[in-house]
Amino acid sequence: MSVDTLKAARVVRRAGAHYDASFMYDVPGPRGRRNIMLGSIVSCLVLGGILAAGLWQFAAHGQLAPDRWAPFTTWPIWRYLLDGLLGTLEAAAVVAVLGGVLGVLLALGRTGRIRPVRWLCTAYIEIARTVPVLLMIYLMLFGLPQLGLTLPRLWQLVIPLTVANAAVFAEIVRAGIASLPRGQQEAALSLGMRRSQAMRYVVLPQAFRNVAPSLITQFVSLLKDTSLGFIVAFTELLYRGQVLASYLHLLIPTYVAVTVIYLVVNGSLTAVAARLQRARGRRGAAADPKTSADG
CATH class of the missing domain: 1.10.3720.10 (MetI-like)
Incomplete structure (x- = not known):
C-alpha cells in the first residue's frame, strides 16, 4: 500500500466526516424527549415498586437473615x-x-x-x-x-x-x-x-x-x-x-x-x-x- 493511497484514503474519510451517522432512528423532538422522560420515570417507579415487593417477600420468608448472606462477605x-x-x-x-x-x-x-x-x-x-x-x-x-x-x-x-x-x-x-x-x-x-x-x-x-x-x-x-x-x-x-x-x-x-x-x-x-x-x-x-x- 503506497503512501499516496493512504493519504488519499484519509482525505476521503475527512471529507465524509460531517455525515450524520444516526441512521437507525430519527432524533426525537421536544415532545418525544418529554415522552421518553415521562416513560423513564414511570418505569423507574414501577421497577422500584417491584423491587420493594420482592424485598418484602424475601424478608417474610427469612431470605434476608444475616447468616444466609454471611458467606458472601x-x-x-x-x-x-x-x-x-x-x-x-x-x-x-x-x-x-x-x-x-x-x-x-x-x-x-x-x-x-x-x-x-x-x-x-x-x-x-x-x-x-x-x-x-x-x-x-x-x-x-x-x-x-x-x-x-x-x-x-x-x-x-x-x-x-x-x-x-x-x-x-x-x-x-x-x-x-x-x-x-x-x-x-x-x-x-x-x-x-x-x-x-x-x-x-x-x-x-x-x-x-x-x-x-x-x-x-x-x-x-x-x-x-x-x-x-x-x-x-x-x-x-x-x-x-x-x-x-x-x-x-x-x-x-x-x-x-x-x-x-x-x-x-x-x-x-x-x-x-x-x-x-x-x-x-x-x-x-x-x-x-x-x-x-x-x-
Missing part, C-alpha cells in the same frame, strides 16, 4: 465466582473475534457484486438468525459424538455462538456500510484506488465508527448468551453459581450475587456504548454545516 466465595466470570469473558472474547471476522466477510459478500457469493452469504445470515442457539448447542453436545467427534467444552459453546453472532455482526456491519453516502467510495475510486482498497481504507473504517455502539451492545448480548455454557458444563459464571448454590444450599443469595456481577459488567459496557453514541452525535452536530449556520 468472604473473599474465597467471590474469587470462586470471579473465576467463572473469567471463563465467561474468555468464551465471549473468542466468539467476538471469530464472529466479528466472519461477520465482516459475510457483510462484504452480501454487499458484493458476485451474485453466487451474495446469495450464499444471504442464505447463511438468514438461516443462522432463525435457528435457536440452544438447538445448535444440543447438536454440538449430542450430535457430534454420534459421528465420533467430541470437542472441548469451550468449543462446544463457542462454535454455536459464533455461528449465530456472525450473522448479527454481519447485519450490523452491512448497516454501517449502507449508512455511508455512495460518494465516499466513488471519491476513493476517482483517486485511483481499487475497490478492495476503497472498502478497506475508506468505507469500512467509517462504517465501524458509525456502528461501534451497536457492536458493543451486541457484545453485551453475547456475554449473556455465554450463560448457556452450563448446558455443556463449561466453567462460566452461571455454572459456577449453580455449583455454589448446590454446595451452600443458598439458592437466592447465590443468584443475587451472580446477578450483581452481570449487572456490573454489562452495565459498564452499556455505558461505554451510550457514551460512544453521544460522542458521535456531538461530532456529527459540530461538523454539520446546517447546524453551524443556524448557530
Whole structure:
C-alpha cells in the first residue's frame, strides 16, 4: 500500500466526516424527549415498586437473615465466582473475534457484486438468525459424538455462538456500510484506488465508527448468551453459581450475587456504548454545516 493511497484514503474519510451517522432512528423532538422522560420515570417507579415487593417477600420468608448472606462477605466465595466470570469473558472474547471476522466477510459478500457469493452469504445470515442457539448447542453436545467427534467444552459453546453472532455482526456491519453516502467510495475510486482498497481504507473504517455502539451492545448480548455454557458444563459464571448454590444450599443469595456481577459488567459496557453514541452525535452536530449556520 503506497503512501499516496493512504493519504488519499484519509482525505476521503475527512471529507465524509460531517455525515450524520444516526441512521437507525430519527432524533426525537421536544415532545418525544418529554415522552421518553415521562416513560423513564414511570418505569423507574414501577421497577422500584417491584423491587420493594420482592424485598418484602424475601424478608417474610427469612431470605434476608444475616447468616444466609454471611458467606458472601468472604473473599474465597467471590474469587470462586470471579473465576467463572473469567471463563465467561474468555468464551465471549473468542466468539467476538471469530464472529466479528466472519461477520465482516459475510457483510462484504452480501454487499458484493458476485451474485453466487451474495446469495450464499444471504442464505447463511438468514438461516443462522432463525435457528435457536440452544438447538445448535444440543447438536454440538449430542450430535457430534454420534459421528465420533467430541470437542472441548469451550468449543462446544463457542462454535454455536459464533455461528449465530456472525450473522448479527454481519447485519450490523452491512448497516454501517449502507449508512455511508455512495460518494465516499466513488471519491476513493476517482483517486485511483481499487475497490478492495476503497472498502478497506475508506468505507469500512467509517462504517465501524458509525456502528461501534451497536457492536458493543451486541457484545453485551453475547456475554449473556455465554450463560448457556452450563448446558455443556463449561466453567462460566452461571455454572459456577449453580455449583455454589448446590454446595451452600443458598439458592437466592447465590443468584443475587451472580446477578450483581452481570449487572456490573454489562452495565459498564452499556455505558461505554451510550457514551460512544453521544460522542458521535456531538461530532456529527459540530461538523454539520446546517447546524453551524443556524448557530
